[in-house]
Amino acid sequence: MAPRTRRPQRRTEALSRERIVEAAVELLDAAGEGGLTFRALTERLATGPGAIYWHVANKGELLDAATDAVVAAALSLAPAEPAKPAGPAESAEPAESAGSSGPTEPAGSTEPAEPPDSPQDKIRAVAFGLFDAIEGHPWLPTQLALQLSRSPWGSVTPRIFESIGRQVRALGVPEGHWFTATSALVHYILGAAGQNAANTASARTFPPDVDRAEFLDAASKAWEELDPDDYPFIRAVAAEMREHDDREQFLAGIDLVLTGITALHLPSTQGGAPSSAT
Amino acid sequence: MAPRTRRPQRRTEALSRERIVEAAVELLDAAGEGGLTFRALTERLATGPGAIYWHVANKGELLDAATDAVVAAALSLAPAEPAKPAGPAESAEPAESAGSSGPTEPAGSTEPAEPPDSPQDKIRAVAFGLFDAIEGHPWLPTQLALQLSRSPWGSVTPRIFESIGRQVRALGVPEGHWFTATSALVHYILGAAGQNAANTASARTFPPDVDRAEFLDAASKAWEELDPDDYPFIRAVAAEMREHDDREQFLAGIDLVLTGITALHLPSTQGGAPSSAT
């Protein structure tokens, strides 16, 4: 790690925007959203603020760039399209997928109702790519939501929109409904992934003491203790929440939206609804 | 503004958590997310930080409380349930709905396929309640997303979850799917409302110079100028995005999810898919 070559030289390796973004991602991964400060960044890069500001306009742009880098890596891993066989992830490590949770398989579906490369499957792949990226970078959903609600025309939104949209088109959705169908999918994916990330992140904060099961248990208990008059439904689903599996639940939601799309926009479809569903 | 009654007395009206939250909401509405600082708050309330910290633990809790107050007001306006005729909005003004955009009606649906008080309609009402609240408080979606992805067990999530969940149950969804169906709806609503709020907020930043149409036009043009090799789909829907109506689009997405729910979880349903859909 320590550059030992020559001291009188300014630095072994020149500072670059790429290196700065990479360090920012590492800081975010290690210390969370509050961990990324320009002071921590200058120390890690052994430089001063001016050097960083030469490459990056402000902290917001740095956060956007970090988010974009991670999302780009996640989406390039997901088989969005068989084209472009070359071109691996640029920065950001290759998302140590799955990890703690059990099944890497899409779970649920008992038998493949569609061919393995159907648009439905590809949409699930894109969604799980993001899902896994969020598991590796707990700060991602917050940043994603911020960026989405602040400037929807940044680089991240088009990236995700494009990946999903291609498959919506491949599904046979008529052009007039592309925007609606894709929006619905993207909104669901980001929202659900964000919420699930909160589970993972919270569970990670106390790794040995409280594991995921205990954490969900506590949350479920909190729900059960709400006022029965004001929150009858919440109390009723508290048990269901305790036992749910993140990935399975996530997939079920996607299938819900996919079913809606095929039913509403493909009235004469042959395949029809996706699989899963008990 | 300036309390003139008696000086030697500490203040005309005692400070309370409610008054603080109310002032916080006003500051957020007036100056955006960056406008809420403890210094601005002390000035507006003619007090010091200590007094505020006596009622509120920290800034995060204040933001949570402000978010909760606005959401509670929005949901109490939406006819989530005919029970409890009394009990109006506590704090926060009653959401000056619609405002700039044209139709207050749910738009879209040509004829009511369900009775006007169907669970579907109530879900739409809840969703539009949040939608309108966001139009009046552009900082809301960001805060909502933050809160959702940071601590999903706060007071806001159960509130929304409860409002939607009751209608999901009323739809006849079997108990085993309540959590999944409700989650999908909530995620879509929050995601879509947040994105649409970004449009509204950006358009409001330059009220006279750039109106909403011009803003969408610019965004659409930006999408059309993306690399055709990397973003073929985005370019194809750019025109569709320029012409879309926020509320109509929002409703279409809800119907998409509702259709998925009824198709997947109510196999023998009579009413079936919601209305709208050309």
Place this chain on the structure above:
DNA sequence: TCCAACATGGAGCGGCGTTCCAGTACTGGA
């Protein structure tokens, strides 16, 4: 009447994002 508990607000601390600018290494032309 007194006093403990409640409530207040001014002063100030440490840390943040950001700016300023003197200085250092490379570059190409003379």
Place this chain on the structure above:
DNA sequence: TCCAGTACTGGAACGCCGCTCCATGTTGGA
């Protein structure tokens, strides 16, 4: 070989932030 110009660096410092400390004012119960 020099030297001016450019690209880049990093230390010092500024203004504002959230937050804490604490002396002080107010009030309800004994």
